[in-house]
Amino acid sequence: MDYHTIIPMLAERLSHLNPYKPGEQPSDRDYIKLNANENPYPPPEAVTEEVSWLLTSSRKKLGLYPDPDSTKLREAIAKHLNQTGGVLASDSAAGELHFEITPDMVYCGNGSDEVLSFLYYAFFDNDAPLITPEFSYSFYPVYAGFYNIQLRKVPLKSDFSLDVEGMLKDAESSTGMLFANPNAPTGIALSRAEIRGMLERFPKDKVFVVDEAYADFGKESVLPLLSDFPNLVVVRTFSKSLSFAGMRMGYIVAAPELIRAVTTVKNSVNHFPADIICQTAAAAACSHTTYYRGTTVSIVTTREEFRDSLINAGWEVLPSQTNFVFARKAGKTGREVYEAVKAKGILIRHFDVPGISDFVRITIGTPEQMEMLLSAMEEI
Numbered sequence: 001m002d003y004h005t006i007i008p009m010l011a012e013r014l015s016h017l018n019p020y021k022p023g024e025q026p027s028d029r030d031y032i033k034l035n036a037n038e039n040p041y042p043p044p045e046a047v048t049e050e051v052s053w054l055l056t057s058s059r060k061k062l063g064l065y066p067d068p069d070s071t072k073l074r075e076a077i078a079k080h081l082n083q084t085g086g087v088l089a090s091d092s093a094a095g096e097l098h099f100e101i102t103p104d105m106v107y108c109g110n111g112s113d114e115v116l117s118f119l120y121y122a123f124f125d126n127d128a129p130l131i132t133p134e135f136s137y138s139f140y141p142v143y144a145g146f147y148n149i150q151l152r153k154v155p156l157k158s159d160f161s162l163d164v165e166g167m168l169k170d171a172e173s174s175t176g177m178l179f180a181n182p183n184a185p186t187g188i189a190l191s192r193a194e195i196r197g198m199l200e201r202f203p204k205d206k207v208f209v210v211d212e213a214y215a216d217f218g219k220e221s222v223l224p225l226l227s228d229f230p231n232l233v234v235v236r237t238f239s240k241s242l243s244f245a246g247m248r249m250g251y252i253v254a255a256p257e258l259i260r261a262v263t264t265v266k267n268s269v270n271h272f273p274a275d276i277i278c279q280t281a282a283a284a285a286c287s288h289t290t291y292y293r294g295t296t297v298s299i300v301t302t303r304e305e306f307r308d309s310l311i312n313a314g315w316e317v318l319p320s321q322t323n324f325v326f327a328r329k330a331g332k333t334g335r336e337v338y339e340a341v342k343a344k345g346i347l348i349r350h351f352d353v354p355g356i357s358d359f360v361r362i363t364i365g366t367p368e369q370m371e372m373l374l375s376a377m378e379e380i
């Protein structure tokens with residue numbers, strides 16, 4: 001839309017923005033929502049009890065500013081990561097973390113979307129390209145537009161995995177590296193050994209960002225690499241595995257010096273990115289690892305069962321280490337599949353983008369929801 005013809009005093013830069021389009025939230029009827037990689041299970045009751053206590057017995061606190069640095073929450077996150085190793089679905093991940101993550105290695109923000117935006121501002125310059133996969137989280141190009149940073153988009157390999165060699169090509173002349181692992185919307189992950197290999201060959205004076213939004217549903221985290229690579233920045237979120245999409249809490253784990261740089265950006269934009277309710281609830285969530293291991297393992301089990309059923313029904317389904325699968329059926333476009341299941345009251349996601357337009361991205365819900373989706377998809 002050309003705003004300037006209607007409102008001439010607007011800044012010119014507004015017309016160049018190409019904002020992110022999130023999964024739709026229609027209100028015309030009740031849908032089963034499998035389109036935004038939300039968690040079908042609620043946070044544990046202990047978290048909501050903590051919030052109720054804040055809203056009742058301690059409600060005077062609502063009139064005071066929250067801790068700008070989320071100190072208690074950063075301590076809770078560090079403890080949670082040391083306990084889980086960054087992968088709720090794996091019992092062995094904690095043993096792979098051979099050093100302690102300390103609170104000064106953690107930065108908290110208003111969802112990982114905001115955290116990512118501050119990373120762009122802090123570390124990426126506009127005189128050199130940022131390396132990122134051609135298909136990854138669709139907010140990355142939006143920020144590139146916002147901050148006027150060029151992208152070097154590296155095509156995925158024919159099996160939709162990341163092209164490691166392609167990503168490293170001409171890394172010297174880049175401003176940094178950014179990708180999601182496991183990647184979205186494919187669900188495919190590189191191993192930690194592969195990412196270690198990339199970091200060994202990547203310039204040490206540039207930031208290498210791994211977005212681990214979905215790592216809790218996978219096999220490995222890159223957190224253990226932080227001790228060897230001070231230029232590694234790991235972005236994580238409470239939205240997916242911790243059932244917090246409505247609360248907005250994302251964080252970074254990195255060397256304390258890098259955390260201080262992002263904190264400087266935060267303190268130049270919004271001193272208080274996390275409100276007191278979110279800080280309190282998120283800190284409480286961190287001490288309920290057993291509950292979250294249970295919900296995460298259930299989602300992983302449902303994912304594998306759903307994937308097998310779809311494959312048996314003639315679909316191609318990429319291997320996933322996330323809470324979603326990326327699937328296609330020969331002869332159908334993603335939009336056709338999306339429309340067919342929407343008519344049955346189920347929302348999934350499709351991307352009208354050449355290269356992936358025949359796929360749909362399906363969030364893993366409860367076993368009952370996936371059964372309903374399967375019968376809707378059987379008729380396609």
Ligand code: PMP
Nearest residue numbers: 111112113137180213237239250
């Ligand atoms: N990174 C990736 C790869 C994602 O898929 C998402 C969720 N859409 C985010 C970051 C943002 O998550 P949030 O802002 O809810 O923390």
